[in-house]
Amino acid sequence: MITIVNGGTQGLGEAVARTLVAGGARGLVLSGRSANRGAALADELTAAGTRTEFVRCDITDTDAPSTIVERCEEVFGTVNGVVNVAALTTRSTVFSDTPEHFDAMIAANTRAPYFLIQAAVRLMVRQGSTGSIVNVGSTSGHGGQPRLTSYAMSKAALSVMTKNLAFALMGHGIRVNQVNPGWMDTESEHHVQLSEENAPDDWLVAAEAGRPMGRLVKPWEVANTIAFCLSPDSGMLTGNIIDVDQSVQGAGDPPIPGAADTPTP
Numbered sequence: 001m002i003t004i005v006n007g008g009t010q011g012l013g014e015a016v017a018r019t020l021v022a023g024g025a026r027g028l029v030l031s032g033r034s035a036n037r038g039a040a041l042a043d044e045l046t047a048a049g050t051r052t053e054f055v056r057c058d059i060t061d062t063d064a065p066s067t068i069v070e071r072c073e074e075v076f077g078t079v080n081g082v083v084n085v086a087a088l089t090t091r092s093t094v095f096s097d098t099p100e101h102f103d104a105m106i107a108a109n110t111r112a113p114y115f116l117i118q119a120a121v122r123l124m125v126r127q128g129s130t131g132s133i134v135n136v137g138s139t140s141g142h143g144g145q146p147r148l149t150s151y152a153m154s155k156a157a158l159s160v161m162t163k164n165l166a167f168a169l170m171g172h173g174i175r176v177n178q179v180n181p182g183w184m185d186t187e188s189e190h191h192v193q194l195s196e197e198n199a200p201d202d203w204l205v206a207a208e209a210g211r212p213m214g215r216l217v218k219p220w221e222v223a224n225t226i227a228f229c230l231s232p233d234s235g236m237l238t239g240n241i242i243d244v245d246q247s248v249q250g251a252g253d254p255p256i257p258g259a260a261d262t263p264t265p
Contacts, residue, residue, distance in 0.1 A: 001020075001026055001080045001081055001231075002025075002026055002029075002076045003020055003025060003027075003079075003083065004028075004029045004031070004069070004072055004081070004083070004116070004120065005017050005020075005029070005031070006031050006059055006083065006084045006085055006116055007032060007059070007084075007085035008030030008032060008083075008085065009031075009037045009038040009041055009054070010034070010186075010187055010188070011085075011186040011187050011188050012085050012181070012184065013030070013032070013083075013086065015219035015220050015222070015223040016083055016223045017030055017041065018045070018223070019220070019223040019226075020050070020227060020230075021045050023227055025050050026050065026051075026076075027051045027075070028052040028053070029052075029054075030042060030052060030053070030054050031054075031055045031056075031057055031059060031064070031068050031086070032054070032056065032057075032086070033056065033057070033058055035056045038054035038055075039054050042054040051075075051076075053071060055067060055071050059112040059116070060104070060107040060108050060111070060112055062115075065112065065115040065116040066119045069116070069120050069122075069123055072120075078123070078124075078127055079120050080129065081131060081133070081134075081230045082116060082120045082131070082133045083133075083134045083226055083230070084113035084116060084133075084134070084135045084136055085136045087108055087109045087136070087154075088104060088105050088108040088109060088151070088154075089148075089151055089188065089189075090151070090192070091147045091151075091192070091196045092147070092148070092149055092151070093146050093147055093149055094146075094149055097150055101150060102150045105151055105154045108154075109154035109155060109157075109158060110154045110157045110158055110161070113158060113161070114161055117133055117165060120133070121169060121172070121174055124172070125172050125174075130174060131173075131174045131175070132174070132175045132176075132177075132230045133174065133175065133176045133177070134179060134226045134229045135161070135162050135176070135177075135178040135179075136178070136179055136181065136222075137155045137159055137241065138152070138155040138181060138182075139181070139182045139243050139245045139247065139249075140152040141155030141156040141159050142156075142180075142249055144156075158178065159178060159241050162176050162177065162178040162241065163239050163241075166238040166239030166240075167239060175234075175238035176239065177237060177239070177240045177242065178240070178241045179225050179226050179242050179244060180242065180243045180244065180245070181217050181222045181245065182216075182217050182243070182244065182245025182247065183217060183245075184216055184217040184218070184219065185208075185215070185217065185218055185219070186219060190204070204216070211246055212246045212247075213246050217244055221244060222244050225242060225244055
């Protein structure tokens with residue numbers, strides 16, 4: 001299977017790439033902004049037995065989706081899978097958000113995945129091949145937290161996209177599913193906790209102690225779910241939104257929210 005992993009150079013994207021290689025993937029195309037990380041990981045995975053190409057780009061650039069798919073076709077001749085991982089997670093509330101921040105969030109988390117899928121399925125249909133697409137959403141897309149308003153909106157839109165495209169593409173043998181991680185232990189989350197939440201360096205210790213299963217969601221378990229959705233083992237699974245989290249939507253007493261922010265007079 002030839003798979004594109006958008007945002008595949010760190011965190012969950014890297015975990016997905018490593019999981020696919022362990023499962024015998026024939027080829028990978030990883031996209032990301034860090035030339036050093038991307039090239040190093042591509043070399044490592046190629047040495048492990050799966051030819052891996054790295055495309056350095058900012059996925060929000062309008063020509064990035066077509067560039068990634070064109071590189072995949074040039075190297076491997078086809079594409080069978082797409083995983084949309086790359087996302088912005090910066091904080092904002094209804095009081096603090098700006099049009100610029102909102103537009104950046106939608107560009108990265110909604111528009112870019114859509115047009116990468118568009119470019120990939122055009123190739124699949126032109127070649128008469130089937131495929132599987134997995135979007136990475138968030139449990140925040142069910143409603144979200146007050147400090148993640150525009151992020152939650154962007155991931156909610158991704159859920160509608162997933163269902164719409166699953167229905168539109170099933171006649172072509174192309175499946176589309178979405179995996180929603182909950183609060184996940186990643187390098188990116190560590191950076192956000194320190195830079196935007198003013199958390200201490202050891203924030204993870206307290207965070208995990210307060211979770212029902214005693215830890216945050218780990219990238220490897222989300223990656224395993226994504227790999228299953230990509231694979232033939234998932235059969236006709238399409239149009240599904242799968243939460244990988246320590247909560248059950250609609251069950252339990254709802255939390256009592258605090259004030260989202262203090263509006264500027």
